[in-house]
Structure formats: C-alpha cells, structure tokens
Amino acid sequence: MNQELEHIFVTQLEENQNIVHKICKLYTNDSDSHNDLFQEITIQLWRAFPKFRGDSKFSTWMYRVALNTAITLYRKSKRRISTQDYETVSFKIKADEYDDTEEQQLKLMYNAVRELNDIDKALVFLYLEDKSYREISETLGISEVNARVKMNRTKEKLRKILNP
Amino acid sequence: MDELDILKKQWQSREQNLPKLSYNQIYKMLLKKSSSVVKWIFIISVAELLFWISLYFIIPESDLEIMDKMGIGKLILYSDIFHFSIFGIFIYYFYKNFKSIQVTDSVRILMRNILKTRRTVHYFVYYNIGMFIISSLVITIYFYTRSEQLYEIMDFANQGVPQENFATVFIVALIIVAIIVVGLLALFYWFIYGILLRRLKRNYKELKKMED
Numbered sequence: 001m002n003q004e005l006e007h008i009f010v011t012q013l014e015e016n017q018n019i020v021h022k023i024c025k026l027y028t029n030d031s032d033s034h035n036d037l038f039q040e041i042t043i044q045l046w047r048a049f050p051k052f053r054g055d056s057k058f059s060t061w062m063y064r065v066a067l068n069t070a071i072t073l074y075r076k077s078k079r080r081i082s083t084q085d086y087e088t089v090s091f092k093i094k095a096d097e098y099d100d101t102e103e104q105q106l107k108l109m110y111n112a113v114r115e116l117n118d119i120d121k122a123l124v125f126l127y128l129e130d131k132s133y134r135e136i137s138e139t140l141g142i143s144e145v146n147a148r149v150k151m152n153r154t155k156e157k158l159r160k161i162l163n164p
Numbered sequence: 165m166d167e168l169d170i171l172k173k174q175w176q177s178r179e180q181n182l183p184k185l186s187y188n189q190i191y192k193m194l195l196k197k198s199s200s201v202v203k204w205i206f207i208i209s210v211a212e213l214l215f216w217i218s219l220y221f222i223i224p225e226s227d228l229e230i231m232d233k234m235g236i237g238k239l240i241l242y243s244d245i246f247h248f249s250i251f252g253i254f255i256y257y258f259y260k261n262f263k264s265i266q267v268t269d270s271v272r273i274l275m276r277n278i279l280k281t282r283r284t285v286h287y288f289v290y291y292n293i294g295m296f297i298i299s300s301l302v303i304t305i306y307f308y309t310r311s312e313q314l315y316e317i318m319d320f321a322n323q324g325v326p327q328e329n330f331a332t333v334f335i336v337a338l339i340i341v342a343i344i345v346v347g348l349l350a351l352f353y354w355f356i357y358g359i360l361l362r363r364l365k366r367n368y369k370e371l372k373k374m375e376d
Contacts, residue, residue, distance in 0.1 A: 006191070010187055010190050010194070013190050014186075014187050017185055018182055021182040038193075039193050040199065042190060042193040043193065043194070043197075043200075044198070044267045047198075047267070048266075048267050048268050051268065052268075061268070064270070067271060068268075068274050069200070069267065072201065072271065072275055072364055072367070073202055075200070075201055076363070105167070105170075106171060106174055117366075117367075117370060118363070118367050118370075119367055120370075124168070127168070127172065128168075128171065128172050130172070139270060140272060141269070141270030141271055141272025141273050141371070142374050142375055143375065149374075155166060158167065158168060159166075162167065
C-alpha cells in the first residue's frame with residue numbers, strides 16, 4: 001500500500017515539478033538553496049499526501065503546500081553567494097522570436113519580482129500562474145477584495161522598482 | 165496592458181529553463197529528513213519544557229532540609245503541587261497547538277498556528293521566570309527577617325563566615341544570581357528568535373496588515 005502511494009506521489013510530482021522549481025527560483029538565490037528548498041517542499045508534500053483527497057487537482061493542492069514551505073517553513077541557509085548567472089538564465093528564449101529590448105525588459109521585470117517581500121512574491125507568482133483572485137485569496141488566507149487591492153499595490157511597487 | 169501582464173504572457177508561453185529531476189531523484193528525496201522551522205520549534209520547545217520541569221528535581225536534599233528547618237517545608241510542597249498542575253495545563257495546550265499546524269492550511273492560518281504554539285511556550289517560560297523572581301523575593305525577605313536562625317542552621321559560624329554582614333552579603337549574592345539567570349535567558353530567546361522566527365513574524369505582520 002505504502003509503495004503504491006509512493007509511486008503515485010512521485011509520478012504526480014515528477015509531472016508537476018515545474019511548479020515547485022518556479023517557486024524555488026523565486027525564493028532562493030543560488031542552486032544549492034534551490035535544491036534545499038525543493039527537497040523540503042517534497043518532504044512536506046509527501047507528509048501531507050495521505051490527507052490529499054483528490055477533491056482538488058494535485059497541482060492546485062501543490063501550490064499551497066509549496067508556497068507554505070517557501071514562505072514559512074523553509075529556513076534559509078547561510079549560503080548567500082548570489083550568482084548572477086543563476087538569475088539571468090531564468091528566461092531562455094529562442095533568439096529569433098524576441099528582440100533584445102523586450103528580452104531585456106522582461107529580465108528586469110523578473111528581477112524586480114524577486115526583490116519583493118515574501119508575501120508580495122507569492123501574490124505575483126500566483127497571478128503569473130493565472131490563478132483566480134479567489135484561489136489567491138484562499139491560498140494566502142486573506143479576503144478576495146484585499147487580494148485585489150494588494151495586487152494593485154504590488155504592481156505599483158514593481159513599477160517603482162523598474163522606474164525609480 | 166502593464167509590464168506585469170506582459171511578463172504573465174511570457175511566463176506561461178516560454179520555457180523557463182527549469183531543472184528537470186528524474187523519478188529516482190525525487191524518490192530519494194522522500195527518504196530524507198525535514199529541517200523545517202516547525203521541526204526546530206518543536207525540538208526547542210520540548211527542550212525548554214523539560215529544562216524548566218527538571219529544575220524542580222535537581223534541588224539538593226540539603227536545601228530541602230534547610231527549608232524544613234526554617235519552617236517552610238510544607239509551603240514548598242504545596243507550591244510544587246500547584247506548579248506541576250500548571251505545567252500539565254501548559255503541556256496540554258502546547259500539544260494541542262502543535263497538532264493544529266497543518267501545511268495544507270492557508271499561509272496565514274499556518275503562520276498563526278506556529279506563532280500560537282511558540283507563544284504557549286513563551287508564556288510557560290514567563291510563568292517560570294515570574295515564579296522564580298517571586299519565590300526568590302519571598303524567600304529572601306523571609307530569610308532576611310530570620311537571618312540569625314538561618315546563620316545557625318547553615319552552620320556558618322563553623323565555616324568562618326562572619327555574622328555581622330551575613331544578611332547583606334546573602335541578599336546581594338541572591339540578586340546577582342537572579343540578574344545573571346534572567347540575562348542569560350533573554351540572550352537565549354533573542355538568539356532563538358533571530359534564527360527561527362524573525363522572518364515568520366515579519367511575513368505574518370505583512371499578511372495581517374492587508375486584512376486591517
């Protein structure tokens with residue numbers, strides 16, 4: 001039974017691992033911390049998995065556990081070597097499709113998102129993942145109206161970071 | 165369309181060059197141990213509970229004898245019974261709060277429950293420090309008023325302790341010990357807060373601010 005559960009879990013996580021990687025990338029500065037956080041999220045997901053009833057999609061359930069781990073449970077390690085390479089590879093695009101200026105702007109935008117505080121980051125992340133305000137509010141535990149208000153303020157904050 | 169919406173469009177359509185872990189790599193992660201904040205809070209909290217409770221068992225017999233001779237043996241016994249009932253209540257609440265920590269709750273509720281668990285332990289520590297200060301004061305005053313009796317019971321005359329300044333020295337020594345103990349505790353908590361809870365508290369405040 002346990003083995004079967006393990007198999008189902010690992011398969012689902014393997015399929016949906018991008019969600020976790022994206023969160024790790026937003027919340028850590030180097031690949032060691034990225035791996036640490038991924039590891040911790042996996043453990044937390046696995047522990048909570050027996051209670052996962054399947055009344056929501058596996059991925060929806062994952063957002064909550066993964067963000068909770070990144071924001072609340074994860075202890076940032078002392079390694080603080082922020083490697084520029086690690087940040088700039090975040091958007092690798094086929095060169096012929098996009099011109100340089102747009103590319104440059106996106107990089108700046110992405111880096112601006114990374115400068116936000118933990119909560120704002122979660123808000124923006126869920127927004128980028130195309131989650132509804134209802135889902136965002138339920139994940140964070142605030143009202144839908146306040147999620148909208150906060151989102152507008154965060155957009156304002158991003159604008160200020162980009163155009164100081 | 166603002167910049168964030170442009171990023172959103174690209175966010176979903178582009179490859180983000182993310183790492184790709186294999187089935188086996190993920191499987192191996194299940195066998196590793198967690199090092200989450202909650203785990204550390206649990207370990208530290210249990211250690212604190214045990215520390216304060218154990219203090220009540222390491223009072224040497226000779227001290228109890230002195231208390232008996234000074235006529236407050238019964239009082240100490242009753243206050244111990246009282247303490248242990250209070251300890252029981254704290255442990256019950258600590259256990260209850262700890263059990264309520266669920267990673268599947270919303271971010272805000274998860275944080276609130278962790279802080280609540282921690283607060284229970286803090287109250288437990290405040291209670292102990294408070295009791296430590298109050299009982300030290302009571303005993304000091306009581307002993308001070310009966311310093312001659314104490315001097316005889318402790319047999320200080322034979323140990324060469326002069327009687328004239330005895331009471332003052334005794335009180336100053338007690339006060340210094342109390343200050344050192346409280347100082348060390350403050351340092352300990354400042355340290356634990358630093359490594360475990362600063363970020364959590366900041367984030368919780370941020371979320372609370374949104375709802376106010």
